[in-house]
Amino acid sequence: MSDLRVRFAPSPTGYLHIGGARTALFNYLLAKQQQGTFVLRIEDTDVERSTQESVDAILDAMDWLGLACDEGPIYQSDRFDLYRQKVQQLIDEGKAYRCYCTSEELDAKREAAMKEGRKPKYDGTCRDRSDQPDAPYVVRFKLPTDRDETTFDDRIKGPITFKHDELDDLIIQRTDGTPTYNLVVVIDDAEMGINLVIRGDDHVNNTPRQVLLYEALGYAVPEFAHVPMILGADKKRLSKRHGATSVMAYQEMGFLPEAMVNYLVRLGWSFGDEEIFSMADLIEKFSLENVGRAAGVFNPEKLLWLNSHYVKTGDAERLAKLLVPFLEAKGLNVNDGPDMVAVVKTLQERAGTMVEMADGAAFYFTDVIEYEEKAKAKFLTADKKDLFATLVAELEKCEVFNEAALEAAFAVIMEKTELKFGKIAQPLRVALTGGTASPSIYHVLEVLGKDVALQRIKAAVTALA
RNA sequence: GUCCCUAUCGUCUAGCCUGGCCCAGGACACCGCCCUUUCACGGCGGCGACGGGGGUUCGAAUCCCCCUGGGGACGCCA
Numbered sequence: 001m002s003d004l005r006v007r008f009a010p011s012p013t014g015y016l017h018i019g020g021a022r023t024a025l026f027n028y029l030l031a032k033q034q035q036g037t038f039v040l041r042i043e044d045t046d047v048e049r050s051t052q053e054s055v056d057a058i059l060d061a062m063d064w065l066g067l068a069c070d071e072g073p074i075y076q077s078d079r080f081d082l083y084r085q086k087v088q089q090l091i092d093e094g095k096a097y098r099c100y101c102t103s104e105e106l107d108a109k110r111e112a113a114m115k116e117g118r119k120p121k122y123d124g125t126c127r128d129r130s131d132q133p134d135a136p137y138v139v140r141f142k143l144p145t146d147r148d149e150t151t152f153d154d155r156i157k158g159p160i161t162f163k164h165d166e167l168d169d170l171i172i173q174r175t176d177g178t179p180t181y182n183l184v185v186v187i188d189d190a191e192m193g194i195n196l197v198i199r200g201d202d203h204v205n206n207t208p209r210q211v212l213l214y215e216a217l218g219y220a221v222p223e224f225a226h227v228p229m230i231l232g233a234d235k236k237r238l239s240k241r242h243g244a245t246s247v248m249a250y251q252e253m254g255f256l257p258e259a260m261v262n263y264l265v266r267l268g269w270s271f272g273d274e275e276i277f278s279m280a281d282l283i284e285k286f287s288l289e290n291v292g293r294a295a296g297v298f299n300p301e302k303l304l305w306l307n308s309h310y311v312k313t314g315d316a317e318r319l320a321k322l323l324v325p326f327l328e329a330k331g332l333n334v335n336d337g338p339d340m341v342a343v344v345k346t347l348q349e350r351a352g353t354m355v356e357m358a359d360g361a362a363f364y365f366t367d368v369i370e371y372e373e374k375a376k377a378k379f380l381t382a383d384k385k386d387l388f389a390t391l392v393a394e395l396e397k398c399e400v401f402n403e404a405a406l407e408a409a410f411a412v413i414m415e416k417t418e419l420k421f422g423k424i425a426q427p428l429r430v431a432l433t434g435g436t437a438s439p440s441i442y443h444v445l446e447v448l449g450k451d452v453a454l455q456r457i458k459a460a461v462t463a464l465a
Numbered sequence: 466g467u468c469c470c471u472a473u474c475g476u477c478u479a480g481c482c483u484g485g486c487c488c489a490g491g492a493c494a495c496c497g498c499c500c501u502u503u504c505a506c507g508g509c510g511g512c513g514a515c516g517g518g519g520g521u522u523c524g525a526a527u528c529c530c531c532c533u534g535g536g537g538a539c540g541c542c543a
Contacts, residue, residue, distance in 0.1 A: 011543045046542060103541060110540085117466040120539060138541055157470065166468050166539090174541040181543045204469060205538040228471080228536085235535060263477095266492090270478055273491040292478080294471050295536050302477065302493045312506075350505040360504090410502095425502035437504035 004036025005193045008062075008069070009185065011043040012054035015246040016061035018238060018298060019200060019230045022264045026227060027198045028067045029265070029286040039192055040072035045184055047077065061247040065257050066279060074192070076184055083179035086187050086217060087139050087172060095144075095216045096172060098137040099126035121168035139173035141183070141213060150208040155196070155225035155288045162208040170209055186210050190219035198225045198288075201295070225288050228268055228295045238298050250303075254326060254353030256314065259307035267299075268292045276309065308352040316344045319357075326358035327365060337365040342447045346439035363433040364447065369456060371463065372435045379427040379436070380464050388461045390416050391428060392454060401450050406442045431460030 008024040010016065016024075031038035040062070044050035059073070090096035099122075106122070113120040127142065143164060151161040172183035189197060204226050214221045232242030244250060250260055262277050269291045271277070277285070311319065320340040327334050334340065343364050344357070351357035363369065371380060394413050398405045413424060425441045432444050432453060445453050 009543090013543080043543060049542075099541095106541085114466070114539090119467045154470095160469070162469075168539095171541055176541080178541090180541070185543085200537095201470070202537055203543090206543090208469095226470085231536075233476085237536075267477065270491095273479065275477095275492055292471095296478090297476055299476050299493070305493055308506095347505095349507090420502085422502045429503060435503090439504085441502060 002034040002036045004031060004034045004196060005039065006031050006036060006196050006198055007039035007041055007072075007189065007192065007194050008067075009041040009043050009188075009199075010058050011046065011049075012051060012058060013046070013049045014054055014057075015248060016058045017245045018247060018264070019245075020058075021061065021065060021067075021247045021260070022230065022267065023199055023227055024062060024067050025065065025261060025264055026225075026269075026286070026288075026291070028069075029282050030196070030198070030288070031070070032283045033286060037070045038067075039074065039194065040069035041074045041188060041192070042072075042076065043181065043185070044075055044077045045178055045181065047178065050077070057246075057248065064251055065247065065261055071192075074188075076188065079184075079188070080178065082191070083184055083187060084173075084177070087179065087183070090141065090172070090216060091139065093216075094142070096139050096141050097127060097129075097169075098132065099140045099169075099171070100129075100133055100135050100137045101125055102136075119166065121166075122170075124169060127169060136175045138171045138175055140169040141172045141209075141216070143167050143169050144212055144216065150211050152207055152211055152221070152224055154204075154207075155223055156228075156291050157204075157226060157293055160204065160207070162205075167209060167212075172213075182206055182209055183213060186213040186217065186219070189222060190214060190217065194222055195220075196223045196225060198227065201226045201229045225291075227291060228293060230267060231295050231297050233297060233299075235295075235297065242298065243300065254355035254357070255303065255307050256310045256322075256354070259303065259310045262306050262310075263303040266302075267296045276306075304352050311351055311353070311357065312349050314348070316341045316348065319348070319354075320344045322354055323357055323361065326354045327361060330358055330362060332362060332365040334365060338447045338449065338452075346443045346447055350439065360438070363435075363438070366434075369431070369434040369459065371430060371460075375430045375434070375436045376463070379430040380460055382464050384427050385461065385464060387417055387419065387424065387427060388431070388457055388464075391424070392457055392461075395445075395450070395454060395457070398450065401446045401448075401453070403442050403446065406445055427460075428457070431457050 006027040008027050010020055028038050030036070042055055055073070062069070087096065109123060110120040122140070126140070145164070148165070149161055149163045151159055153159050170182055171180055173179050207224055211221050230238045232238045238245055244253070247260065251257070258278065261279060261282070265277060265282055265286065266275065269286065271285050271290060320343070323340065323344060324334055337343070343361050347357045347360045351360055390413055394409045398409050410421065410424070414421060417424065426436060429436060429438055429441055429444070432438070432448065438444055448456070
């Protein structure tokens with residue numbers, strides 16, 4: 001057990017998105033690798049926007065990805081007393097003060113500053129006032145003046161320095177008495193003993209303020225590792241308009257969690273020329289040193305490729321279980337079809353996602369085959385009558401439907417009909433599956449079984465044009 | 466606008482710290498060929514990048530500077 005303590009701290013204002021999942025994953029991997037502790041904290045200080053529904057969605061997604069936490073979830077909304085106490089401490093020590101400026105005034109000043117090309121910062125109006133008007137107030141943290149810059153050494157980006165005149169007195173407590181993000185994140189990370197903060201790039205600018213807060217509160221400053229953002233194909237920050245950004249949306253689209261994990265980790269991290277990593281590999285091989293510093297573009301195509309890899313190589317029993325809901329979503333009755341594992345095995349190398357697999361498996365579970373228009377027109381023609389008759393006659397003779405028996409039967413059929421294999425297989429495929437693309441014809445026959453197969457061939461004869 | 470970060474094929478990246486092994490390697494996508502009962506899988510091959518300009522050096526993708534591009538932050542959101 002090492003003393004590494006990391007955390008993932010999402011705010012429950014929506015689903016777990018791709019970017020969040022990746023930072024959660026990085027945290028998880030490092031914790032497991034160093035036998036440290038992975039804490040999950042729910043940042044719900046914004047009472048207005050936080051919902052239990054979002055918390056559940058985030059928990060579900062982490063569960064799906066296999067990112068179990070060691071501690072938590074801890075809710076910040078349960079800890080308001082602690083935060084108030086710390087705010088009071090800062091006020092008592094003269095490190096924070098009440099500010100009576102209204103948000104309207106602040107907005108106006110900010111806008112004016114922007115317009116003049118100045119950095120929009122708080123002008124310190126209330127910083128030195130000694131009166132205590134009977135009016136709503138926020139509490140601001142007094143920017144320390146004992147030095148004029150703050151530096152931290154980012155584990156991914158290296159040393160980063162901010163001049164204090166870029167900073168201002170930030171609000172740590174709102175008018176309604178609730179604490180703000182920059183304060184609580186510091187208190188919680190410190191109180192929870194977090195010694196390495198791995199989070200999104202977008203927090204770099206908050207970090208110097210937080211360092212100052214750690215110092216003001218007498219806490220040890222943790223290490224930081226800021227991971228780059230994920231962008232869409234247009235190099236803009238990844239958002240809904242680029243497609244699905246919710247992790248669980250990918251589950252619904254038929255992606256496997258191991259593919260998502262593999263994809264996410266490779267976006268911005270590499271290990272030589274290797275592409276395929278299991279969670280166990282990652283726990284062994286992941287390191288912050290190999291995380292890139294630049295933002296990366298989310299590439300659904302590569303995710304798909306990884307997914308087909310995992311579908312192809314995955315355990316059929318497991319995939320069979322996963323496939324059921326996708327089949328049911330198509331309104332298919334999975335109870336009176338062929339053996340599900342056998343079905344999966346015929347489809348593994350031809351399906352990119354579980355949705356595709358369900359599409360490809362549909363014919364196994366339908367009583368009445370609906371023929372594709374073109375397929376029917378091309379292959380279910382009147383001249384196929386003899387062929388199908390021979391097919392029925394010879395297949396009837398097979399005692400078992402296995403590859404060896406079927407091959408023997410087809411040898412006879414080819415001889416009797418004087419047709420090449422392809423000329424027989426395609427019409428038969430249409431009869432059996434309704435279309436021209438399917439798993440190997442022997443496998444289809446075998447999985448369907450003698451009774452169903454013959455029944456379908458006979459039905460096709462009736463449908464001959 | 467100001468500040469912070471960043472920059473190798475279309476995309477993810479190796480290489481950069483410790484200059485020469487790199488007229489830059491792998492993967493996805495794309496194209497072609499092969500395999501083949503369909504669709505796929507697979508195999509083989511191809512296309513394709515060091516953003517620009519200055520330095521330093523015998524020699525730079527690798528070190529330094531400038532420019533440009535991209536991202537982020539600037540909230541009583543997190």
